Amino acid sequence: MLKLYGYYRSSAAYRVRIALELKSLNWESVPVNLQFGEQKKESFSQHNPQGLVPMLESSGQFFAQSLAIIEYLEELHPEPPLLPSGxxxxxxxxxxxxxxxxxxxxxxxxxxxxxxxxxxxxxxxxxxxxxxxxxxxxxxxxxxxxxxxxxxxxxxxxxxxxxxxxxxxxxxxxxxxxxxxxxxxxxxxxxxxxxxxxxxxxxxxxxxxxxxxxx
Ligand SMILES: N[C@@H](CCC(=O)N[C@@H](CS)C(=O)NCC(=O)O)C(=O)O
Missing domain, CATH: 1.20.1050.10 (Glutathione S-transferase Yfyf (Class Pi); Chain A, domain 2)
Known part of the structure; x- marks a missing residue:
């Protein structure tokens, strides 16, 4: 199961949510409250020292940066493609x-x-x-x-x-x-x-x- 650490109003997390939904993947939301500074807490920043959402957890590995996460998903789950073939x-x-x-x-x-x-x-x-x-x-x-x-x-x-x-x-x-x-x-x-x-x-x-x- 993929876990997406995000915040409902984060537009970078919103990008990843759209990609997960388009690719019909099973994913779980792990809310990180940016207003309360939860992104700076050790439990989060040990995996992503930038202290920014989104972060994806997949098979015990953690990934930061929305576009890198989306390209990771794209390579593993190419359908429907988000990048053209040419x-x-x-x-x-x-x-x-x-x-x-x-x-x-x-x-x-x-x-x-x-x-x-x-x-x-x-x-x-x-x-x-x-x-x-x-x-x-x-x-x-x-x-x-x-x-x-x-x-x-x-x-x-x-x-x-x-x-x-x-x-x-x-x-x-x-x-x-x-x-x-x-x-x-x-x-x-x-x-x-x-x-x-x-x-x-x-x-x-x-x-x-x-x-x-x-x-
Ligand atoms: N380039 C990053 C941007 C991530 C980013 O800026 N996330 C914002 C929310 S949209 C954040 O976590 N902000 C927390 C803060 O400013 O402390 C990405 O695409 O993932």
């Missing part, structure tokens, strides 16, 4: 996924926002402005990239779901939480609408997790 296509899919996971997300994750607030003294308004600025910058270029690569508004790349969609949906979820305006990104909005009709995305959503607070 080398150039794979590079494009990875490129877009990295745009979200390595350029946008790190600027806006919990520890960065806490540092802005606690160490640099930014108030709520300035913190939100920081957040919205980097989201807008990221989505603006992603929207153009989607157009160049010919997305038709169901999935990011080609006719089937890929690693990019797995990264995009949690990032849009986060943006919506911070009241970002998506009206300028029709393709991204349309991909969000389509993916949210699919069971794997709904089952992986923050609200569907056992550690999500009751409405």
């Amino acid at each position: 080398t150039a296509q794979r590079a494009r899919v990875r490129g877009m996924a990295h745009q979200i996971a390595m350029e946008m997300h790190p600027l806006n994750n919990l520890r960065v926002l806490k540092y802005l607030e606690n160490e640099l003294g930014l108030n709520e308004e300035k913190k939100t402005s920081w957040y919205q600025h980097w989201i807008a910058e990221g989505f603006r270029s992603l929207e153009k990239t989607l157009k160049i690569y010919g997305s038709e508004g169901q999935f990011c790349f080609g006719e089937s779901l890929s690693l990019v969609d797995v990264c995009l949906i949690p990032q849009v979820y986060n943006g919506l939480r911070f009241n970002c305006d998506f009206s300028g990104y029709p393709l991204i909005k349309s991909i969000w609408d389509h993916c949210m009709t699919l069971d794997a995305f709904r089952h992986a959503s923050p609200e569907a997790q056992p550690d999500a607070p009751e409405e």
Whole structure:
């Protein structure tokens, strides 16, 4: 049984949950409460010294970093594939996924926002402005990239779901939480609408997790 150490609202953990659901794998959720700092506790950080979720436990081994975890799952369980078969296509899919996971997300994750607030003294308004600025910058270029690569508004790349969609949906979820305006990104909005009709995305959503607070 695979164990995913995560937090319901972590977008990096959300990526892995989507991949697990798409591949119909049996997995168990191990909640790590980021608000209580459980990611810094020895029981967690002995396996992942970065103190970040997600972490996957598989056959007694621990794996960190969502994209590395997803590629691990992809190699062990290739169906349905999250990466296209052609080398150039794979590079494009990875490129877009990295745009979200390595350029946008790190600027806006919990520890960065806490540092802005606690160490640099930014108030709520300035913190939100920081957040919205980097989201807008990221989505603006992603929207153009989607157009160049010919997305038709169901999935990011080609006719089937890929690693990019797995990264995009949690990032849009986060943006919506911070009241970002998506009206300028029709393709991204349309991909969000389509993916949210699919069971794997709904089952992986923050609200569907056992550690999500009751409405
Ligand atoms: N690049 C990492 C990012 C992981 C990450 O930033 N996780 C956040 C939640 S989305 C976290 O654990 N934050 C805890 C903290 O900031 O203390 C990945 O893709 O797994």
